Amino acid sequence: MPAALRPGQTDPAVIRNFCIIAHIDHGKSTLADRMLHLTGVLDERSGRAQYLDRMDIERERGITIKSQAVRLPWTVPTGNAEGAEPGDYVLNMIDTPGHVDFTYEVSRSLEACEAAILLVDAAQGIEAQTLANLYLAMGADLHIIPVLNKIDLPSANPDKYAAELAGLVGCDVDDVLRVSAKTGEGVETVLNEIVKQTPAPVGVADAPARALIFDSVYDTYRGVITYVRVIDGKLSHRDRIKMMSTNATHEMLEIGVISPEQVKAGELGVGEVGYLITGVKDVRQSRVGDTVTSQHHGATEALGGYKHPNPMVYAGLYPIDGDQYPDLREALEKLQLNDAALAYEPETSGALGFGFRCGFLGLLHMEITRDRLEREFGLDLISTAPNVVYEVTMEDGTHHEVTNPSEYPDGKVSEVREPVVRATILSPSDFIGTIMELCQTKRGTLQGMDYLSEDRVEMRYTLPMGEIVFDFFDQLKSRTKGYASLDYERSGEQAADLVKVDILLQGEPVDAFSAIVHRDTAYSYGVMMAGKLKELIPRQQFEVPIQAAIGTRVIARENIRAMRKDVLAKCYGGDISRKRKLLEKQKEGKKRMKMVGRVEVPQEAFVAALSTTGPAGDKPKK
């Protein structure tokens, strides 16, 4: 490697920092892989597919959760067709997550780059996250390089979508590059265009060091690995470093670049992208968005834009087998090492026993966390229906932040405020009517509508976030035969006529089923839950009323009629041992029953009722 390309000695003039942004499944990881091969960083034969998606769960779901950065040496040949300046370059490719829940991570990754490849599937065209990511990239002042992928597909329509993309980015149709990440066609051109179009990083080499943390992951063997982009000055392996949001200082154990494995270096200079291993114990001490400086002669002003990730969606997680509670706690502790956005605290439910109230960035984040708990830690979990955070003001002027419906304050409420999102829906125009109808039933307000081409439309809505966390996405997909895509971002709060609906068994509220819903849908929620529980709870020796109530007012009621379940009914004659066996078995079964007042409810009834209203019946799809 020429000395001028070594980490720490690289001239910023030959550095190009870029990322690839795309809607899910448009081929970002495949293109990244292809670039690793073309630049020789990864051997064609040794490379397993989707090298950058390291976690098993990412591989299985085929999605990228954590971003990674790879250093690619690239030589632009003389006389290249693209007209890029020939020579040796260092390209830093930063892979970003594509899903709405991880928008903050995407925006941090963007800050570390000067250009973004906007990748669009040539058979599908622009989707909601293409737009969302494009707007983020434009907000970060990045140069946009539009690229159509999958041109090898028979169903590809590159001419149509190139025009769409050019219209969106505001460039000439001929400037839209066309590639197949699968076959490799056109990818070399993209690399040369990156060199040609991306501005070289600018920074003050002799200023105190400032580096932006754009990712932070926990590695079982190496501890926390922090990914940074140096803005000014130099970070050296001899430095003690300081995190500027907390002023905490840490020892620097190692510094280096990823190409494609960790390669140690002495230093990282202006514009360079690499990793740090420090004395940090968990990722919460090394937060994405924070600024790293050196302890001595450190910078005094942090880079802007640091945001603390706040959970947006809460749900209770309970082990189905109560004995697994300590295991669940341990598992959550471990996950939090690698996930600064995951919040949890212990919670007890009369119906479900001991568990945790967990806070997530969104539904996908929740689903992934639950999946990992079950898969990596062998836990069987039940989760309560997800809910958002409500601000409740009482008539006596006190404020409550409600993250759990069962904590909804009693007494006279003067106002309830709920979080609102700005949603962008992209769809073929045939479905405008049905989408509007759906958004209306979810209390949405249309903010605007634009045609991207003759038959594709972008609709912008504000919607209460609480309505989105249930089954909105599923309904949108089914109403549009899977063609619509959705993206949303938090956009303040609004006052709303919300009430808490309790579900009571024989007059006893069952905490796990309490929900905060709009007054207009309270009745249907009550009827649905009462009906469902009637199906699920076995008859008892006495009549059991199931009621749904707002405060003391009952809005729906069902009855489970009395019946004694006589397990001996089929045992004629005097075989006492067989009778005993049956009675024993009944006792066993009763152990798994939960008592709600005098009513015995099998745990499975809770599980079944929650899994059809809650997250399990509402799996976020890609």
Ligand SMILES: Nc1nc2c(ncn2[C@@H]2O[C@H](COP(=O)(O)OP(=O)(O)OP(=O)(O)O)[C@@H](O)[C@H]2O)c(=O)[nH]1
């Ligand atoms: N035919 C064809 N298929 C492709 C091409 N590029 C990617 N694919 C396929 O498209 C699917 C999605 O590709 P990924 O690279 O996983 O997409 P991604 O954008 O990284 O997805 P996320 O990580 O979920 O955001 C995979 O099945 C790829 O094999 C291409 O150029 N041609």
